[in-house]
Amino acid sequence: MKHVFTVRIGPAGFRVGSDWRAPIRALERLYAGYPAPEDNIPDFTVRLFAARPWRHWLRPSITLGGDFVLPEAAPLPLSQGVLAAEMAMNLQMAMGQRRYLLLHASAVEREGRAVLMTGLSGAGKSTLAALLAARGWRLMGDEFALIDPASGLVHAFPRLVSLKNRAIEVVRKALPEGRFGPLLAGTPKGDIQHLVPDSRSIARMGDPARPALLLFPRFGFDNAERGLGPSEVFVRLTQASTNYVALGERGFAAMTRLVREVAACAIDYPDADAAITHVERLWATL
């Protein structure tokens, strides 16, 4: 791999090797301010490579490689290099993370306690996290929340926030001073633009927090709220975890503790403002 980029995001160090300079340059720009892998030893490796020699130059397309791959994954055009790197890095975490219980959830922190928001794609995890960060919450992550089985604390994984389609405009309006990556139109997931977490969130990426609220948001419905019992939360969270089963007993203990100790609520919301109001109101009642 001619071009190399390394970065640490939360507790995970990555090495991205690329056949092209452009994606590496874009990653260096967007991740400026992030630390290097600890001891310069990455935990996960990602490769962006040309599957056939001519794919380097002719309609250049990026095939994703790394410790873990999805052989059926379609290559991406060179212009979507940052997206390719993000997808590959996500996959390494989803498949290879063993130290922490991994939840598909966004997380924001205030005064040492965290709200975790989880749900299907499109539920609004990333958007809500970005908007709450705009209102002073520390952004811990928009895609993965890491639970330490020993302590029960949530650890940050503040990757670039991935905003899709209409969420892009909503967040750009709320964060006029924000640092954004290039607008990637027409990707397999629609229009995508990345938001760089603010410098405070980056600086504090090593600080864990105590989970205090589990939210299951649903976008596009009238305002509604329903408290959830621990067994329902347990089942939902195991479905939102890529490594629960692989962690075995540690995973069971971590998940059980989480559902026992943390309040959980399903909220429906019609628009982002309503959601933010709802979250802040719930937080105040804790």
Next chain:
Amino acid sequence: MIDETSDRSPEPGPGTTRRRALMLGAVGASAVVSIRPALAQTQASVINCEIPVPDAGRAGSYIAADGSVVPAGTSGAFPPASLAFKGDDVKKALAGGQLPGTTYEQNQAYVKYIRRLQQGTSGFTCFASLQMPRG
């Protein structure tokens, strides 16, 4: 370990408390739901992971018979594998099989290389996942 709400009550007799009600016909078809892994974490993840020999950072280097990485062209050492090995193939090789497309000696060298993988080297997390009893 015992269900907190179950009674260890003695034989009922005059003056003892009433027993808790229990229905044998479970609500819904079954009393048991087993947690199934979400799609991303099925056993297929083992098959989908890859281990390059040697790692990307030392692409082009040769593999000595003892599994260490040596400069290209070193006499007695083996050239790098042209394609990264799939997790499934590595798992079989670790159990005594042979990596696809290798001679006996090449396979020995490559397997020794794989067994020496350290954290931070590409392929390590794949190798580590093969060691776990599940996924």
Next chain:
Amino acid sequence: MAERLYRAASAETLLIEPLDEFTLIFHRASGLTHLVAAPAPEIIAALDRDQISAATLLERLGTRYELGDASDELLQARLDELVAIGLVAAL
């Protein structure tokens, strides 16, 4: 006809966490997690460390609980489910 005897998985292999109307059981031997509702946890508890027939088990349950729908068929169905996932062994 010899009666089948039933025995619960040994206490050391089960991590049991009652939550609400459901109880979580982590089975160390399989690494699997099961969510069980009444009467499964009660059956496992009633089996204790013994090997007993379904008929004896039904009697035990009837002693400990007020069984609204005591029947061999229903108990057998519940036992079969637990045997299928390995929390109870049929001998």
